[in-house]
Amino acid sequence: MGIGVVLLLGLLPDLSFAAAFKAQYYTVCPTCDLHPVRGCSLKDNTAPFNLTARRQFAKKHDNLVFGYMQDMAAFSAAVLSVQQLKLGIQGAVGEIGVHHGLFFFALAAAARPCEPLIVIDVFADQQKNIDSSGKGNYNTFRGHAQRFGLTTKIVQQGRNLVGGSAGGPPGTIVTFASASTEVTPSALCAASGHSGVRLFSIDGGHTPEVVYHDLTLLNCVLLDGGLLFMDDYTHSYWAGVQDGVGRFFHLHPNHRLVPVAVVANKLIITTESHHRVYREALITEFRRIGARHVGIHEMKQRLFGWPIVVWDHAPSPDQKTLTERWATLLTTAEHDKARRAKGNTTTRKLATPPQSSWSWLG
Ligand SMILES: C[S@@+](CC[C@H](N)C(=O)[O-])C[C@H]1O[C@@H](n2cnc3c(N)ncnc32)[C@H](O)[C@@H]1O
Numbered sequence: 001m002g003i004g005v006v007l008l009l010g011l012l013p014d015l016s017f018a019a020a021f022k023a024q025y026y027t028v029c030p031t032c033d034l035h036p037v038r039g040c041s042l043k044d045n046t047a048p049f050n051l052t053a054r055r056q057f058a059k060k061h062d063n064l065v066f067g068y069m070q071d072m073a074a075f076s077a078a079v080l081s082v083q084q085l086k087l088g089i090q091g092a093v094g095e096i097g098v099h100h101g102l103f104f105f106a107l108a109a110a111a112r113p114c115e116p117l118i119v120i121d122v123f124a125d126q127q128k129n130i131d132s133s134g135k136g137n138y139n140t141f142r143g144h145a146q147r148f149g150l151t152t153k154i155v156q157q158g159r160n161l162v163g164g165s166a167g168g169p170p171g172t173i174v175t176f177a178s179a180s181t182e183v184t185p186s187a188l189c190a191a192s193g194h195s196g197v198r199l200f201s202i203d204g205g206h207t208p209e210v211v212y213h214d215l216t217l218l219n220c221v222l223l224d225g226g227l228l229f230m231d232d233y234t235h236s237y238w239a240g241v242q243d244g245v246g247r248f249f250h251l252h253p254n255h256r257l258v259p260v261a262v263v264a265n266k267l268i269i270t271t272e273s274h275h276r277v278y279r280e281a282l283i284t285e286f287r288r289i290g291a292r293h294v295g296i297h298e299m300k301q302r303l304f305g306w307p308i309v310v311w312d313h314a315p316s317p318d319q320k321t322l323t324e325r326w327a328t329l330l331t332t333a334e335h336d337k338a339r340r341a342k343g344n345t346t347t348r349k350l351a352t353p354p355q356s357s358w359s360w361l362g
Helices: 003-011 051-064 071-086 102-108 138-147 185-191 208-221 236-251 272-288 319-331 333-342
Strands: 092-096 117-120 151-157 172-177 197-202 222-231 257-263 266-271 309-311
Touching (some): 071 102, 071 222, 071 266, 071 272, 071 319, 092 102, 138 172, 172 185, 185 208, 197 208, 222 272, 236 257, 266 272, 272 309
Parallel strands (some): 092 197, 117 172, 151 172, 197 222, 257 309
16 A cells, blocks of 8 residues: 555544544543532431332332333342442432333332432433433323332433532432433532432443443442443343443543443443452342352353353242342341441542543533
8 A cells, every 4th residue: 555545544534433432432530529428317218219119119110110120130239239338338329211210210229318319311302312222201200200209300401401500308319301421420420419329220322332421421420339230231132232331341441340240131330349249249149049040150251351240031030039038138127237337438439530621512
């Protein structure tokens, strides 16, 4: 190839994935000054999601809320949430792509009364749902939330802040009626009451680009020991999810996330610091409920370099055992004991405090 051709090629725009989404790479996160969740009364065991509602959800969620969730996913969230409480980690709980709220309510059932709840969905703005993954409906979601004693407060519609400062009293779900790509880490940090994010599901857009974006967004605000549930990781109809996740783990220059498990169609992700403790917690609980075909020690392969627990497309444990243990985790001694034991102490830092040179969306 002649030197002229090489030079000419050099002038052409770089059409690679990285270049196309360079503007959305949160390689450098804005500062998110963290402090403990305000108004965390350990005696308050009623809001945002009271015990009766938790039991009701654990036992009958299928009849109450239409959505996409396997019980083992919600069960794993409860197991890991108890571990977080034992470690004194507190922060926001929420979801991108909430639809009618099925998995979100499973996460909210594991939240402390004081912890901020956050959801992001395009809702009525379905032209922004570019791959037609589900169809969120704000009124339906709000109606379900009310049944569980929760209220919703829209703080952003599209790119515009509509609710002034994000946040609200306990039991308020801070709601972004926006595409996730319109939500900045700063806005998410503010919505968390500057507590950072403890437990979050990603189930919005399923294209590689949006998935990559959502991981970079959460990477900026996830606490040490925070957990992400990336939906449809093993769903062959939504191959874009694997693509986006793979690109994130391989291409992102300075993220702090590691995979810890693949359970019931979800990739569970945490920070490197807590990989071992969560992996062991899942192994212990899966054995306890008699889940069969759980890939643990015998698994020689690693995902992005990390050993993972795998429970997927395998025979379920006995449904009664699973539901009872789930309700126990969420409603009784273990959850509340863990909460009381730790009081307000918490892990309040982001592993690599990113310097502010936030440019995306100005
Ligand atoms: C598969 S559904 C979510 C299911 C839900 N997590 C559950 O537990 O049933 C996907 C949702 O993502 C929303 N959505 C699609 N693209 C989005 C985007 N870019 N940002 C935010 N929400 C999006 C859709 O409106 C839909 O409600």
